[in-house]
Amino acid sequence: MAPTASFADGGRRAQSDLSHKQGSRNREKYLLTSSNRPLSLTEAETRRLETLEKRYRNAARAQFESRTAYYHRITGGNYTTITVRDQKTRWGSCSSRGTLSFNYRLIFAPPAVLDYVVVHELCHLTHMNHSKDFWNMVASVMPEYKIYRKWLRDHGQELTLEAHMGRLGIPVRLS
Numbered sequence: 001m002a003p004t005a006s007f008a009d010g011g012r013r014a015q016s017d018l019s020h021k022q023g024s025r026n027r028e029k030y031l032l033t034s035s036n037r038p039l040s041l042t043e044a045e046t047r048r049l050e051t052l053e054k055r056y057r058n059a060a061r062a063q064f065e066s067r068t069a070y071y072h073r074i075t076g077g078n079y080t081t082i083t084v085r086d087q088k089t090r091w092g093s094c095s096s097r098g099t100l101s102f103n104y105r106l107i108f109a110p111p112a113v114l115d116y117v118v119v120h121e122l123c124h125l126t127h128m129n130h131s132k133d134f135w136n137m138v139a140s141v142m143p144e145y146k147i148y149r150k151w152l153r154d155h156g157q158e159l160t161l162e163a164h165m166g167r168l169g170i171p172v173r174l175s
Contacts, residue, residue, distance in 0.1 A: 077125025
């Protein structure tokens, strides 16, 4: 389990999490350091992270639309809308009305992992459950899906903007 810390709003966050305040679209002004101590962010740093997140969300939307169009030709079914969110516990979902929702943080995953989530949700257009028929359909489109499913289970917590910036050598702090 990831280390957590208390914040001014009374909540607790995972070490790598930079969460939204309840009732506000503004990011928290705190981020945890590797030593699990709160790191106060300046307004400029907060705006920078918000701008970067918006860019990655837009890139994710384009990727989800493209990959959904590609795999939809294979899976069939009818979807109405694609939404991109920052869910804390889900990588994707499919509503009974055909809305496909995806977590923007998948943009930080290997492309095949993003494709697996797209295929998974598209297969829900045919099977709104996780029955054997559902998993057989996923396997018929992506025979190696178990590898990507396991990768997501093992590495999903690493799919954050801050971790991505760290992998690229870009500091969160400006000074």
